[in-house]
Amino acid sequence: MADTAKTPRRSLGTSETVHVVGMTHLDLAWLYDSTHYRECQEVVAVRMLDLLDHDPEFTYLIEQFLHFRWLNETRPDLIGRIAKYVREGRVEIGGGMASSLDTNGPNGEGYVRSHLLGSAWAKEHLGGTAKVGELMDT
Numbered sequence: 001m002a003d004t005a006k007t008p009r010r011s012l013g014t015s016e017t018v019h020v021v022g023m024t025h026l027d028l029a030w031l032y033d034s035t036h037y038r039e040c041q042e043v044v045a046v047r048m049l050d051l052l053d054h055d056p057e058f059t060y061l062i063e064q065f066l067h068f069r070w071l072n073e074t075r076p077d078l079i080g081r082i083a084k085y086v087r088e089g090r091v092e093i094g095g096g097m098a099s100s101l102d103t104n105g106p107n108g109e110g111y112v113r114s115h116l117l118g119s120a121w122a123k124e125h126l127g128g129t130a131k132v133g134e135l136m137d138t
Helices: 034-054 066-074 076-088 108-126
Strands: 060-064 091-097
Touching: 034 060, 034 066, 034 076, 060 066, 060 108, 066 076, 066 108, 076 091, 076 108, 091 108
Parallel strands: 060 091
Antiparallel strands: none
């Protein structure tokens, strides 16, 4: 058996990079009503913006847009601030769906419609579109 104290450790080297990106997933249809999720989204947005404002290396991924549509009804000032970070490339749009779908139920048309609705809202209100795809609930 090798003596682990003497076994050399593999270095990641300079050519390998690991990215850690913040994101939040609020499951719209799981446990609470929309009033609860609207309140949660405001808290999430304020905390996200605080981190973006104070840490120039912090980045964030938005994975669904119904929450942000709700937020725009009560706090359009926050949406304007988020749009600024989308333009700077520090907030990325991932997937672009109106709401992340559980992949066990919806058919293909549901995915397409959710993507079209979410992407149109993101482009109009945040000035960006999804460059990466993702499915949170599988």
